[in-house]
Amino acid sequence: MQEVSKENLQLFKQEMHLQEDEALITLYSTDASVYRCKPLGVMFPKNEQHVVDIVKAAAKYKIPVLARGAGTSLSGQAVSESVILDFCAWDNITVKDDIATVQPGAVIDEISRSQSGYRFGPAPASGNRSTIGGLLANNGTGVHSIVYGMAVDCLLKAKVVLADGSIRTFARNDLDRNDKFTKKVLGIIEPHANSKYWPKTWRNASGLNLRKVMDFKSLLPLFCGSEGQLGIIIEADIQLFPKPQQTQMALFYYESVYEAVKDVPNLLSSKPSAVELMDRTILELARKSSHFQTKALQDSPEAILIVEYCEDKRQQLSEMGAHMIIDDQETQQEIWTTRKEGLGILMSIDQKRKPIPFIEDCAVPVDVLPEYVKRLDKILKKHGTNGAYYAHASAGCLHIRPLLDLSDQQDQKRMDQILDECIDLLTDLGGTLTGEHGDGRSKGPYLERIFGKELVGAFEDVRKAFDPQDIFRLNGRTQFRQDFSIPNKKTFLLGDGFVSAVQKCNGEGACRKKVGVMCPSFQVTGDEALSTRGRANLLSAWLEGKKVDKELESSLRSCLACKGCHRECPSQVDMAILKAEYLFMSGPTWRDRFFARFSTLSVLGSKFGIPFQSIVKKVVGVHSKCTLPTPAKKRFSHNYKCPWTIEECEAFLFVDTHIEFYEPQMGFSAMNVFEKLGHKVFPIYAGCCGRPAFSKGVLDYAKKQVQKLKLPKEKKIIVVEPSCLSMLRDDAIKLDKNFSHEEQLILLEDYLLSIISEQQKQQLTSQHKKPLFYHSHCHQKSMHLAMKSKELLDIVSDVKLIVSGCCGMAGSFGYEKENYDLAMKVSQDSFIPQLKECGNAPIALSGRSCREMAQRHEILGEHPIVWFDKLMS
Numbered sequence: 001m002q003e004v005s006k007e008n009l010q011l012f013k014q015e016m017h018l019q020e021d022e023a024l025i026t027l028y029s030t031d032a033s034v035y036r037c038k039p040l041g042v043m044f045p046k047n048e049q050h051v052v053d054i055v056k057a058a059a060k061y062k063i064p065v066l067a068r069g070a071g072t073s074l075s076g077q078a079v080s081e082s083v084i085l086d087f088c089a090w091d092n093i094t095v096k097d098d099i100a101t102v103q104p105g106a107v108i109d110e111i112s113r114s115q116s117g118y119r120f121g122p123a124p125a126s127g128n129r130s131t132i133g134g135l136l137a138n139n140g141t142g143v144h145s146i147v148y149g150m151a152v153d154c155l156l157k158a159k160v161v162l163a164d165g166s167i168r169t170f171a172r173n174d175l176d177r178n179d180k181f182t183k184k185v186l187g188i189i190e191p192h193a194n195s196k197y198w199p200k201t202w203r204n205a206s207g208l209n210l211r212k213v214m215d216f217k218s219l220l221p222l223f224c225g226s227e228g229q230l231g232i233i234i235e236a237d238i239q240l241f242p243k244p245q246q247t248q249m250a251l252f253y254y255e256s257v258y259e260a261v262k263d264v265p266n267l268l269s270s271k272p273s274a275v276e277l278m279d280r281t282i283l284e285l286a287r288k289s290s291h292f293q294t295k296a297l298q299d300s301p302e303a304i305l306i307v308e309y310c311e312d313k314r315q316q317l318s319e320m321g322a323h324m325i326i327d328d329q330e331t332q333q334e335i336w337t338t339r340k341e342g343l344g345i346l347m348s349i350d351q352k353r354k355p356i357p358f359i360e361d362c363a364v365p366v367d368v369l370p371e372y373v374k375r376l377d378k379i380l381k382k383h384g385t386n387g388a389y390y391a392h393a394s395a396g397c398l399h400i401r402p403l404l405d406l407s408d409q410q411d412q413k414r415m416d417q418i419l420d421e422c423i424d425l426l427t428d429l430g431g432t433l434t435g436e437h438g439d440g441r442s443k444g445p446y447l448e449r450i451f452g453k454e455l456v457g458a459f460e461d462v463r464k465a466f467d468p469q470d471i472f473r474l475n476g477r478t479q480f481r482q483d484f485s486i487p488n489k490k491t492f493l494l495g496d497g498f499v500s501a502v503q504k505c506n507g508e509g510a511c512r513k514k515v516g517v518m519c520p521s522f523q524v525t526g527d528e529a530l531s532t533r534g535r536a537n538l539l540s541a542w543l544e545g546k547k548v549d550k551e552l553e554s555s556l557r558s559c560l561a562c563k564g565c566h567r568e569c570p571s572q573v574d575m576a577i578l579k580a581e582y583l584f585m586s587g588p589t590w591r592d593r594f595f596a597r598f599s600t601l602s603v604l605g606s607k608f609g610i611p612f613q614s615i616v617k618k619v620v621g622v623h624s625k626c627t628l629p630t631p632a633k634k635r636f637s638h639n640y641k642c643p644w645t646i647e648e649c650e651a652f653l654f655v656d657t658h659i660e661f662y663e664p665q666m667g668f669s670a671m672n673v674f675e676k677l678g679h680k681v682f683p684i685y686a687g688c689c690g691r692p693a694f695s696k697g698v699l700d701y702a703k704k705q706v707q708k709l710k711l712p713k714e715k716k717i718i719v720v721e722p723s724c725l726s727m728l729r730d731d732a733i734k735l736d737k738n739f740s741h742e743e744q745l746i747l748l749e750d751y752l753l754s755i756i757s758e759q760q761k762q763q764l765t766s767q768h769k770k771p772l773f774y775h776s777h778c779h780q781k782s783m784h785l786a787m788k789s790k791e792l793l794d795i796v797s798d799v800k801l802i803v804s805g806c807c808g809m810a811g812s813f814g815y816e817k818e819n820y821d822l823a824m825k826v827s828q829d830s831f832i833p834q835l836k837e838c839g840n841a842p843i844a845l846s847g848r849s850c851r852e853m854a855q856r857h858e859i860l861g862e863h864p865i866v867w868f869d870k871l872m873s
Contacts, residue, residue, distance in 0.1 A: 002475045004081070008061040009040060015057050018043060018083065023551035026541040027528045028086070031071040031078035032126075032508040034356055034406060035441055035478040040064075042084045048167065048234060054085065055232070055471070056165035064475040067232045069105060069131030071528075072509045073138065074357045075440025077227045081476020087133055088526060090234070098240045099156065104133025104233055107514060111238070118240040121148025124436065125340035125391075129512035133233055138438035139205040139225035143274045143308075143339075146394045148241060150436070152209055152224035157237040160223065160230075163467040167234075170220040175213075181465070182219060188461045189213055197452035200430030203363040203395040206439050207451055208459045222462065227438050229473055230466040244273070244310035249332045250322040253301035257389045258377075260303035261369040264393045267307055268366065270316060274308040275394035276339050282390050285345045286338050294334035296326060305393060306339060308332075339390070341510070341570040346388050346401060350500075352408075355388055355401030358415055358442045359422045363397035363435030372429055376400065379421045383414045397435030406480040423449050441478055481507070486543045491581045492699045493734040498581060499543060504571045505536035511573075517564030517778050519575075520806035524825045529555045532565040532575050539578060549586075556582055558822060560810035561695045563726060563782035576695070577734070583697020591621045595812040596693035596701050602661040606631040623820035629662055629852070636664035637685045640671060649682035651716040651751065656724045657688050658848045665862075666720055669869035670748060676872065679755055681718065686710045690735065691727040695811055703735040717744045718751045720865065722780035722847055723811070729783070747780070748865060749788040756795070764795050764872050772797035772867060773838040775831070777847030778806050789846050789864040796871035802838070804830035809849035814856075827853050835859050842867060 012018065018041040030036045040063065045051045058065045064082035071078045090105035095115040102111060108127035112119040122141035124130060134140075136158070141150040148154065157171040176182055189210045198211065205225055212221035223230055252267070254260035257279050267275050280302050287298065297304075307322075317325050326332055338345070346355040364372045373389070380386050380402055391399035402418055404411040423446055426432065433443040433450055448456045467473065491498040511519040511532035522531035529538065529551060538552040561576035583592065594601075610616065610628055617624065636659050653674075659667040667683060674681045686709050693702035711717060719725040725747055732739045746754075756764075774793055776786035793799045808826030813819050835843060835854055845851045845861035854861040 002062075002064055002470055002473065004040065004063060004475075005061075009063060012057055012061045012063045012083075013041065016043065016054060022546060023529065023538060023541075023548045026546060026548060027534050027537055028068070028071070028084045029079060030481050030507050030537060031073045031076065032506065033074050033076040033079070033440065033442065034358070034480050035076035035079055036481040037076075037079040037081055037476045037478045039066075039080065039084045040082060042086060044086050044089060048161075051085070051161050051232065051234060052165045052167065054083070055161055055163065058083065058471045059164060059469055062469055062471070064471050064473065066472070066474070067104070067133065067137075067228045069134035070107075070126075070129050070509050070512050071507070072126045072130045073134060073440060074360055074437045075434065075442045076478065077138070077438055077440035077474060078134070079441075079478065080474045082474075085232070088131065090133075091131075095240070098242075099237055100240055101235065101237050102132050103235055104131060106132045108132060108135060110514065111240075115240055117243055119243045120154070120238065121241045122151055122154060126508065128515070129509050132236065132238070136224055136233055136236060137226060137228045138436070139209065140436045140438070141203075142436075143276055143336075143392065145203065145392065145436075146268070146275075147273050150203070150205065150224070152212055152221045154239045155220060155224055155236060156239055158220060158223055158233045159235040161232040161234055163231065163469065163471055170218055170223070171237075172220060173217045175217045175219070185219060185222075185462060185465050186213070188458055188465065192455055192458045195452070195455050197450070197455050199363075199432035199450065201363045201365045201396055201432055201435070203392070203397045203435040204432040205361075205436050206433045206443065207447060207455070208462055210458065210462070225438070226463075227440065227474075229463055231472070246310070246312070247273070247329070247332060248309045248312055248314070249326040249335065250307045250309075250313070250317045251296065251324040251326070252305040252307065252321070253299065253323045254303040254305070255301070257303045258370055258373050260305050261373050261393055261398075263305065264366055264369060267305065267320075268394060270307075270313065270320065271309075272307045272394070273310050274306070276306040277390055277393040277398060278304045278306065278339055279389045281388040282345055285349065294331065294338060296324060296331050296335055297338060303389070306335060345570050349403075352405045353385070353403040353411070354405070354506075356404045356406060356415065357401055357437075358419055359400055359402070360442075361391075361397055361399055361435045361437045362422065362426055362431055362433055363395065364426065364429045364431035366394070366396040368429045369393070369396045369398070372396075372425065372431065373398070375425055376422065379418060379425070383418055385414065392435070395435065396431075412480070419446070426450065441474065444474070486540075489543065492584050493577060493581055498578075501574070501578060502536055502539045502543065504573045505533055506571055507533060508570070509533050510568065510570055511565060515805075516568055517562055517781055517805055518568040519564060520560055520562060520808065520826045520829075521558050521822065523805060524822070524829045530558050532569060532573055535559065535575055535578070536573060539582065552582070553586065558819065560778075560806060560808070560813055560826070562778035562806050562810060564778055564806070567782040567784070577731075580694055580697045580699060584699045586697075588696055588698045591816070592696035593698055593701070594620050596696050596698035598692040598812075599657045599688035599705075602631050602657055606633075606635055606661050621817050622815045623817040625820065626815045628815070631661040632664055634664065636660050636667040637683070639664065640667060640683065642671070642682055643675070644680045644682070646682045649680045649715070651681045651718055652712055653681050653683040653748075654711075654717050654719045654724065654728075655683050655685040656719070656721045658721055660685050663848070663863070666865055669863075669866045670718075670720060672869050673752065673865065673872065677756065677760065684710075684712070689724045689727045690732065691723050692811060694727060694731055694735070699735065706732045706736045706739055711741050711744075715744065716746050716751060717741060718746055718748050720748045720863065722747070722777040722783070722785070723849075726779040726783055747783075747785050747788055749792040750785060752792055752868075753788060761795055766796070769796070769798040770842070770871070771800060772842050772844060772871075773800045773802050773835075774844040774864065775802040775804060775807075775834070775846070775850060775861075777845075777850055780846055789844065792868060793844060793864055796868060802834045802843075804834040807831045807847070807850040807853040809853040811849055814849070814853060823853075827857070832857050832859070835861070
């Protein structure tokens with residue numbers, strides 16, 4: 001640990017304009033590991049010269065600095081008592097043929113998408129958010145390592161800021177033995193090239209890549225695996241590889257993990273592109289998750305090997321005893337998603353003991369993998385725990401996470417004991433501490449036991465040659481991220497479960513991905529505070545009593561409560577619930593209470609209109625560019641007479657506030673469709689579902705609204721608006737334990753699909769279907785019902801799916817003066833550009849908010865039921 005002079009730190013802050021910010025420091029105190037460490041500050045380098053200036057000042061004042069990307073590291077190498085340099089905004093990608101020139105903040109999957117027909121080979125499971133700078137620094141890789149190798153194998157050239165602030169470019173075959181610095185480094189490396197202590201597995205991300213120097217004829221490979229401790233890569237040339245034209249997947253079932261890994265050498269002889277393990281624990285947890293369900297993984301063997309090929313091997317696979325052979329690309333993708341999110345799936349275990357990463361990615365030669373599994377299992381049982389096994393069986397690198405409670409001192413001791421015995425096992429089998437995630441804090445202290453004193457001495461001498469003052473070295477003491485006492489906080493919705501709901505976030509950063517619904521506020525700002533992880537970190541800090549109230553309030557009020565995290569977060573963090581809880585605890589504002597009474601305001605507006613809009617907007621805090629929605633002159637219930645009695649009906653239509661006051665046409669269309677189908681449905685206006693009040697944290701009023709709902713106790717209740725359905729199906733029970741209608745509630749499109757007969761489908765289907773574009777509401781996606789609307793519309797039209805993120809409106813969110821710009825930015829990220837590409841074709845938008853945002857951009861969108869009614873005529 002490097003003691004930092006307070007006087008020098010103050011001088012550095014003054015020279016570099018480093019601001020004190022408790023909230024920002026909190027956000028960068030953790031990564032995806034079990035550790036936390038308070039940084040000295042956080043900076044966002046503007047350009048190369050700024051990086052040089054920072055590093056020179058750091059050298060001048062002996063201040064440690066740490067380059068950081070997405071903070072997805074699992075070994076703690078992205079947390080340090082240093083000045084953190086966030087390079088995520090450095091995300092430029094330039095491609096020429098099969099070589100990509102990238103900045104360190106470029107996201108791995110974005111690199112793979114940058115050149116048609118090519119991909120970045122050693123992409124990790126976290127490739128949808130992790131950055132190339134971090135991957136190169138860790139020498140990481142992924143499921144296809146047996147084809148593409150590790151990050152170092154794809155690195156062609158790197159521009160690096162060294163510890164003295166100079167910039168130097170390293171490239172393959174540039175070794176100059178006459179260069180004084182190169183000669184010095186070679187003098188350290190060469191005597192150890194054939195050391196007996198090097199691990200016997202090629203899948204090694206531990207220590208420094210000394211031996212690769214001779215292969216590359218360059219010092220370049222030293223930076224891969226150095227974890228940023230030799231210099232900061234600010235640009236790199238990397239090799240891209242042709243994307244396979246087709247893939248085939250096979251699933252092999254086994255009675256134990258041991259039997260599965262025994263079969264790996266046999267499977268490798270069939271030349272696969274990947275062999276991945278999933279054990280029963282992950283399979284069962286995945287099936288409980290609404291996000292990761294896939295029909296192909298519904299069985300419960302003790303272990304599955306997922307084997308991928310880049311050619312048709314069906315006959316050979318059948319002879320080898322494959323349980324399932326999958327050609328369908330969508331099903332393959334579902335399986336890969338489940339496997340890749342193994343970490344988050346495991347962390348969703350609802351118990352004190354969690355799967356902890358400290359022997360997370362140890363690797364051994366494949367031929368001794370069965371022995372490794374057998375002996376490690378005995379070690380875990382000896383210490384009164386067990387672990388989940390998954391990941392890279394093809395390379396002998398299994399992700400193994402023992403179940404431990406790090407707030408329990410006895411389990412902390414168990415962790416040390418298990419690690420100690422695991423290292424002995426690795427030494428015995430010729431293995432390594434890390435096969436992809438890096439040494440970091442969890443494995444760094446144990447290098448000597450794997451590599452021996454002389455080799456570790458060489459690592460240290462190389463580091464000192466590059467960084468004599470240790471400004472790039474990890475600094476400071478760490479705590480376990482949950483090794484602190486938080487007073488229990490009983491809350492309105494979750495009762496005693498609020499703290500554990502916050503702590504579901506394990507820091508893996510899946511919310512930082514750039515595609516999908518989660519997390520719209522982060523996707524358009526890149527601000528860590530506006531990610532689900534950032535909000536969870538701020539909530540944790542607030543619960544500890546840190547002074548982050550202002551920043552937490554701002555962060556949560558910038559949350560659109562889209563429920564994207566509820567669906568897409570592997571650990572199932574539900575920030576919409578946490579936001580509502582916090583707003584209620586902190587006290588809803590006058591404006592919150594105003595919008596919470598949306599149904600009451602609608603009644604008044606339908607009778608008297610909305611006079612003095614400008615004054616109302618100013619008083620309430622609505623943005624001046626917004627026009628408050630005006631209720632229709634005639635309410636739906638006042639203008640529709642049902643042709644049958646309530647006793648005759650087969651189901652009920654829930655007439656929500658939007659249908660009743662703003663878009664009665666949806667109600668008319670729904671009833672028209674039912675009449676045409678000869679199906680008796682009775683419309684009921686039972687009151688507001690409570691969503692507006694719930695989303696604003698006015699939970700006491702939302703509870704009253706739910707309790708006042710007069711819903712029938714029998715027969716299906718058909719809901720048109722997705723946000724109403726999610727409220728009634730998922731959230732109402734949290735407000736009123738006596739609410740018992742979940743099984744009755746069904747989305748309109750889902751219900752129609754259940755009652756339309758095959759004969760009716762044939763009658764409705766035209767030979768010349770008209771094109772129709774369709775976008776689904778975020779809450780509809782969160783309930784896995786997005787495709788129901790498409791399936792219904794497919795009967796009467798040629799539906800084109802609009803693949804975009806959130807519309808940005810989110811109820812009243814897009815009206816609020818402080819959120820208006822963010823809402824517009826979210827809408828223009830993908831939603832509005834996708835709608836504009838539809839041209840003059842009809843557009844179906846299932847959410848009221850989506851239609852409002854489209855209208856704001858002068859684009860007409862109707863609810864799917866309106867189009868279905870028109871097209872079935």
